[in-house]
Amino acid sequence: MKLRMVGCSHNQASIEIRQRLAFDSKQAAEALVQWRKDLPETEFVLLSTCNRVELYAAGSQETPRTEELVTALAQFHRLAPGELNERIISLTDQQVAGHLLRVAASLDSMVVGEPQILSQVKEAYRIAQTNQVAGPRLHDLFQAALRTAKRVTGETALHRHRVSIPSVAIAELANCVFESFDDKQVLIAGAGDMAEETLRYLREVGNPHIHVVNRSPERGRELAAKWKGTFHPWEELFKQLALADLAISTTSATEPIMSAAEFSEQIAPLRHQRPLVILDLAVPRDFDSAIGSELGVYLYCIDDLERACQRNRAARAAELPAAERIVREETARFIADSHLRATAPVISGLREGLHRPKEAELERLFNKLPELDGRSREEIRQFADRLVNKLLHPPLESLRDASRNGTHHGLLDALRRLFKLED
Amino acid sequence: MDSGINIICFSASYAVALALEIARLWVKIPYSRALEIFSVSAGIVAQTWYLGHRVARQPSAPLSSQQDWFLLAAWVLAVVYLAAKFYYPEKSLGLFQLPGILALIGASVLASTRPLAPEEAPRVWGLAHGVFLLLGTVAVIVGFFAGIMYLLHSHRLKRKLPPTAGFRLPSLEWLERANGRSLGIATLMMCGGLLTGVVARLAQQGSTRNFSWSDPVVASLTAMTVWLVACEAFRILYPAARRGRKVAYLTVAAFVFLVFVLAAVVWGDRFHTQSAITSQSDSLAARCMTSPPPGGVA
Numbered sequence: 001m002k003l004r005m006v007g008c009s010h011n012q013a014s015i016e017i018r019q020r021l022a023f024d025s026k027q028a029a030e031a032l033v034q035w036r037k038d039l040p041e042t043e044f045v046l047l048s049t050c051n052r053v054e055l056y057a058a059g060s061q062e063t064p065r066t067e068e069l070v071t072a073l074a075q076f077h078r079l080a081p082g083e084l085n086e087r088i089i090s091l092t093d094q095q096v097a098g099h100l101l102r103v104a105a106s107l108d109s110m111v112v113g114e115p116q117i118l119s120q121v122k123e124a125y126r127i128a129q130t131n132q133v134a135g136p137r138l139h140d141l142f143q144a145a146l147r148t149a150k151r152v153t154g155e156t157a158l159h160r161h162r163v164s165i166p167s168v169a170i171a172e173l174a175n176c177v178f179e180s181f182d183d184k185q186v187l188i189a190g191a192g193d194m195a196e197e198t199l200r201y202l203r204e205v206g207n208p209h210i211h212v213v214n215r216s217p218e219r220g221r222e223l224a225a226k227w228k229g230t231f232h233p234w235e236e237l238f239k240q241l242a243l244a245d246l247a248i249s250t251t252s253a254t255e256p257i258m259s260a261a262e263f264s265e266q267i268a269p270l271r272h273q274r275p276l277v278i279l280d281l282a283v284p285r286d287f288d289s290a291i292g293s294e295l296g297v298y299l300y301c302i303d304d305l306e307r308a309c310q311r312n313r314a315a316r317a318a319e320l321p322a323a324e325r326i327v328r329e330e331t332a333r334f335i336a337d338s339h340l341r342a343t344a345p346v347i348s349g350l351r352e353g354l355h356r357p358k359e360a361e362l363e364r365l366f367n368k369l370p371e372l373d374g375r376s377r378e379e380i381r382q383f384a385d386r387l388v389n390k391l392l393h394p395p396l397e398s399l400r401d402a403s404r405n406g407t408h409h410g411l412l413d414a415l416r417r418l419f420k421l422e423d
Numbered sequence: 424m425d426s427g428i429n430i431i432c433f434s435a436s437y438a439v440a441l442a443l444e445i446a447r448l449w450v451k452i453p454y455s456r457a458l459e460i461f462s463v464s465a466g467i468v469a470q471t472w473y474l475g476h477r478v479a480r481q482p483s484a485p486l487s488s489q490q491d492w493f494l495l496a497a498w499v500l501a502v503v504y505l506a507a508k509f510y511y512p513e514k515s516l517g518l519f520q521l522p523g524i525l526a527l528i529g530a531s532v533l534a535s536t537r538p539l540a541p542e543e544a545p546r547v548w549g550l551a552h553g554v555f556l557l558l559g560t561v562a563v564i565v566g567f568f569a570g571i572m573y574l575l576h577s578h579r580l581k582r583k584l585p586p587t588a589g590f591r592l593p594s595l596e597w598l599e600r601a602n603g604r605s606l607g608i609a610t611l612m613m614c615g616g617l618l619t620g621v622v623a624r625l626a627q628q629g630s631t632r633n634f635s636w637s638d639p640v641v642a643s644l645t646a647m648t649v650w651l652v653a654c655e656a657f658r659i660l661y662p663a664a665r666r667g668r669k670v671a672y673l674t675v676a677a678f679v680f681l682v683f684v685l686a687a688v689v690w691g692d693r694f695h696t697q698s699a700i701t702s703q704s705d706s707l708a709a710r711c712m713t714s715p716p717p718g719g720v721a
Contacts, residue, residue: 157588172586173580175594176576176580176592176594176595177580177594177595177596178594178595178596179593179594179596179597179600180596272662272663272666273663273666273667273668273669274666275595275596275599275666275667292581295667295668296666296667296668298580298581300583304583307583308585311585
């Protein structure tokens with residue numbers, strides 16, 4: 001197959017190393033073009049994400065050497081190859097195929113099953129294609145990777161279970177209450193990191209009106225500006241809560257910011273039982289748990305969401321064997337297909353080797369028997385074709401079987417020598 | 424001409440779709456959604472064919488008898504379900520709507536096959552009466568299922584219960600909207616149905632003197648319509664009644680009324696059949712008395 005991958009991921013390299021080796025899209029394009037100039041016989045695809053930097057290479061005659069690829073990676077970032085050697089892994093042929101297929105199926109991700117990696121793999125291949133540095137070998141490999149990811153997505157529930165608190169809060173809770181977030185009023189109480197992370201997920205699914213209420217006006221304004229929302233002073237908390245559809249609370253208050261009595265006396269009468277989802281992501285809690293029993297209120301604290309995350313993690317783990325089985329099947333299929341492609345020149349050589357004498361003998365026979373009519377000639381020609389095909393069938397079948405098992409090299413060599421086939 | 428398609432054919436198609444929907448709660452069946460859509464589509468095609476043949480044989484069908492009326496209501500509900508399934512293929516709507524469709528078909532088996540509308544009544548009023556009531560019934564049933572789904576979904580979210588694999592419901596917002604709209608449509612249709620029924624009777628008899636308000640069907644239908652109008656008024660005047668659980672309870676209650684109406688239709692309807700036959704024979708007798716026999720009086 002003549003494939004090699006060098007690189008590092010969250011499994012063996014710290015974030016510092018990964019950051020030093022990371023490429024953005026522009027850098028990736030530049031690097032690929034440069035490497036192609038340096039190694040014109042080699043195909044390249046560079047996959048660079050937050051969690052991995054991996055250079056996939058395929059040679060036409062021989063497998064690219066690790067040192068060359070590590071040097072290429074290091075030189076682009078003006079690093080000494082020696083600095084990377086201990087952090088870099090190098091895989092060849094079958095290992096490369098198995099690895100990329102696992103990566104694309106998100107089985108090698110930091111958060112197993114996260115969906116972004118597939119689009120990152122597609123993007124990496126697109127950049128290589130655009131810069132004409134990916135050839136048929138890597139095309140086959142990346143197509144197999146995309147096919148595997150599609151199968152894992154379609155045949156398992158691995159990607160359906162969210163495992164981060166903000167994603168669970170939005171995708172599995174708020175989504176159950178609201179059909180769309182586009183016209184919703186979202187109140188952010190406090191400007192914690194979790195609020196920002198939740199807003200990120202929220203923006204992916206809709207375009208709500210965001211209202212930030214924070215004790216520190218500077219931080220509150222900053223968060224509101226970042227998410228194109230409106231800042232309100234802390235004193236307006238109750239007023240904004242009465243108007244909100246979704247409230248996300250992440251303050252660092254040591255006491256609840258709202259009691260059940262305050263809610264039922266000051267907020268509930270203004271809401272007329274309009275549904276309100278409260279995501280209380282603060283520790284300790286910002287909202288009295290008794291508020292959850294009010295009509296139309298769905299109150300979830302961080303423990304509730306963490307329990308949902310744990311359930312989803314367990315559900316993902318239950319899907320892993322099925323996903324791994326698909327990766328194994330697809331890896332075996334890719335390898336068998338690669339071997340079969342490797343036998344193609346020998347097969348065509350064999351066919352050609354028998355076709356030429358067949359044609360010569362037919363020519364000779366037809367010259368000797370000029371009285372033969374067209375129908376007889378056609379019958380004789382078909383007889384010769386059938387004979388050649390029947391003679392070829394057993395060796396070709398053996399060759400196909402051997403290529404499926406990866407034991408075709410000896411047979412290929414024998415056929416080349418027996419039938420004097422040239423490469 | 425016998426089409427070879429009977430009630431069992433499309434009932435079986437809907438039952439297969441329901442079985443697939445139920446099975447999905449426990450096991451993952453490849454292409455189950457496509458199979459379900461195919462089953463329901465096949466059921467609709469078969470039912471359309473069946474009703475079409477009835478129309479071909481009897482032009483007043485498919486609203487010529489109680490049985491036809493139930494079958495047509497089931498057909499409309501099946502079409503509504505199929506449309507909803509295309510929009511929300513992942514949701515378990517069939518668990519609720521398919522039993523409703525099968526129940527209507529089951530009711531049609533029990534229902535009378537005698538003509539509903541007296542031939543003397545202007546056909547347009549009889550037809551309008553049947554269509555209004557049919558659409559009102561479908562709206563109440565759709566609203567009922569949306570209400571049940573809302574209550575189940577809201578209960579799960581309130582209790583923070585984990586979602587069940589294979590059992591997905593539309594969002595509360597969507598269900599609330601479906602509830603409210605069903606209630607509004609049902610109110611309009613039932614009012615229309617009641618009014619056109621009275622008008623049809625008037626057109627037939629010339630007065631409401633013989634109009635039997637105590638007939639079980641008329642009484643239950645009137646009560647249901649009054650209830651629906653009261654619900655709508657309540658929803659307009661009291662904002663909280665437009666929200667969540669309250670509107671769900673209103674649609675569930677409307678369905679209870681509908682069950683009484685349908686039960687009265689199946690088991691106690693003298694108004695639409697026997698009285699019609701009586702009125703038919705009365706008017707025939709009257710015609711015989713007033714018209715001279717062919718060939719003149721001897």
